[in-house]
Amino acid sequence: MHPKRRSRLLTLVFVLTGAAAAVALMLRAANENLNLFYPPDQVAGGEAPVGVGIRAGGMVLEGSVNRAPDSLDVAFVLTDYQGADFRVAYSGILPDLFREGQGILVRGQLGADGIFQAEEVLAKHDENYMPPELMPLADGAAGASDGR
Amino acid sequence: MTLKEFWHRLGSPKWFYQMSGPWQRAFAILAVLLIVVGMAWGLAFAPPDYQQGNSFRIIYVHVPAAILAQSVYVALGAAGVLLLVWRMKMAQLVLENLVGFGAWMTALALFSGAVWGKPTWGTWWVFDGRTTSTLVLLFLYFGLYALRRAIPAREAAGRACALLAVVGVINIPVIKYSVEWWTTLHQGATFKLTEAPAMPASMWAPLLVNVLGAYCLFAANLIAKLRTAILRQEQGTAWVREWAGREARP
Structure with missing residues (x-):
C-alpha cells in the first residue's frame, strides 16, 4: 500500500477506535439508566x-x-x-x-x-409471530398459555 | 477483467456512466417486481398474527425500511473510508447522493414503527434503546445533509461528511444490539444471521421478498442519482460532449 494511503488509513482507524471507545464507555457508564x-x-x-x-x-x-x-x-x-x-x-x-x-x-x-x-x-x-391456526400446536408445546 | 481492474474502473465516473445504464434498468425492474409481489403477498395473503391480528402486517413495511436505513448508513461509512484513504472520485458522489434515500428509509421505519406501536404496545413512541438509537440515526442523516451544505468547498465538504459517516457507523451495532443490551419495549430481531426466524415461512417469505425488493430499489435509486451527478460533474469533458451529441442525433 502507498505510504500516504497507509498513514491516512491508520489515522482513520485511530479516530474510529477512539470514538468507539468513547461511545462504549459512555454507554457503560449510563448502562443502568438505559434500561427502559x-x-x-x-x-x-x-x-x-x-x-x-x-x-x-x-x-x-x-x-x-x-x-x-x-x-x-x-x-x-x-x-x-x-x-x-x-x-x-x-x-x-x-x-x-x-x-x-x-x-x-x-x-x-x-x-x-x-x-x-x-x-x-x-x-x-x-x-415469535404466528398465524392463529397454529396456536393450538404452540399451546401444547409451551404448556404455559391460558388456552387462547 | 480481473477484480483489481474492475475495482480501478469502478472508481472512474466515465466507465461507471457507460456501463451502468443496463444495471439501473435491471435493478429498477427487479425492485418493482419484488416490491409489488412482496407487498401484495404480505398485506393480503400472508396469515395474520395470533395476537396482533392484521396490525402485524405493518412488519412488511417496517422491517425492510429499518434494514435499509442501517444498510445505507453502512454504505455511506464504506464510501467515507474510500474517500478519506483512497480519494476515490466515485466515493464522493456516493456520499453526496445517498443521504436522502437513507434519511427517508429511517423516517419510514420510525413512522411505520409508530403506526405499529400504537395498536400493539399502546403507545406510538417510547424512548427505549432501539427507538432512541434509530432516532439518532435519523439525526446523523440530517447532520450529513447539513454538513455538506455548510461547507462551500466541495472537496472539504466531502471529507467532513466522510468523517461523520465513518464515525457514525458506531451507532449501527448500538441499534442492532440495543434489544439485547438493555431492557426495551421493542421486541428482538426479526431476522438473525445465525438462526431461522421465529415465524413460519408463510410469514417470513413475503418479508424476505420485500427486503430484497428494498435493496434493489436502493441500488436502482443510487445508480440513477450517480449517473445524473456524473453528467453534471463531467459536463465539460470530451466524452460527455460526444455522448450528448450522439444522444441528440435523431
Whole structure:
C-alpha cells in the first residue's frame, strides 16, 4: 500500500477506535439508566426506588387479573416466572394485547406497600409471530398459555 | 477483467456512466417486481398474527425500511473510508447522493414503527434503546445533509461528511444490539444471521421478498442519482460532449 494511503488509513482507524471507545464507555457508564424498565426481581428485591416515577415490567401471572365490576380499576401480578413478582393496580383502559402470560410494561410509582400504582400500561410482544391456526400446536408445546 | 481492474474502473465516473445504464434498468425492474409481489403477498395473503391480528402486517413495511436505513448508513461509512484513504472520485458522489434515500428509509421505519406501536404496545413512541438509537440515526442523516451544505468547498465538504459517516457507523451495532443490551419495549430481531426466524415461512417469505425488493430499489435509486451527478460533474469533458451529441442525433 502507498505510504500516504497507509498513514491516512491508520489515522482513520485511530479516530474510529477512539470514538468507539468513547461511545462504549459512555454507554457503560449510563448502562443502568438505559434500561427502559425494572424487571420483577429488582422491584421485589427493593432495588427499584419507591415513590418516584419509574417503569417496571414482567409477565401477567395467570389467574391474577382482578377487574372491578363497577369501574375501570384492575389489579394484576407481574412475574418473571422465576420466583419474583409484584402487584400492580391500574385504573383505565388496558391495551388490546393485555392478557395473562403477556409481557407488560407499567409506568407509575411503586408504593411503600409494594403495590405498583400504574398510570400507563403498555404491552410488549416478542418476535415469535404466528398465524392463529397454529396456536393450538404452540399451546401444547409451551404448556404455559391460558388456552387462547 | 480481473477484480483489481474492475475495482480501478469502478472508481472512474466515465466507465461507471457507460456501463451502468443496463444495471439501473435491471435493478429498477427487479425492485418493482419484488416490491409489488412482496407487498401484495404480505398485506393480503400472508396469515395474520395470533395476537396482533392484521396490525402485524405493518412488519412488511417496517422491517425492510429499518434494514435499509442501517444498510445505507453502512454504505455511506464504506464510501467515507474510500474517500478519506483512497480519494476515490466515485466515493464522493456516493456520499453526496445517498443521504436522502437513507434519511427517508429511517423516517419510514420510525413512522411505520409508530403506526405499529400504537395498536400493539399502546403507545406510538417510547424512548427505549432501539427507538432512541434509530432516532439518532435519523439525526446523523440530517447532520450529513447539513454538513455538506455548510461547507462551500466541495472537496472539504466531502471529507467532513466522510468523517461523520465513518464515525457514525458506531451507532449501527448500538441499534442492532440495543434489544439485547438493555431492557426495551421493542421486541428482538426479526431476522438473525445465525438462526431461522421465529415465524413460519408463510410469514417470513413475503418479508424476505420485500427486503430484497428494498435493496434493489436502493441500488436502482443510487445508480440513477450517480449517473445524473456524473453528467453534471463531467459536463465539460470530451466524452460527455460526444455522448450528448450522439444522444441528440435523431
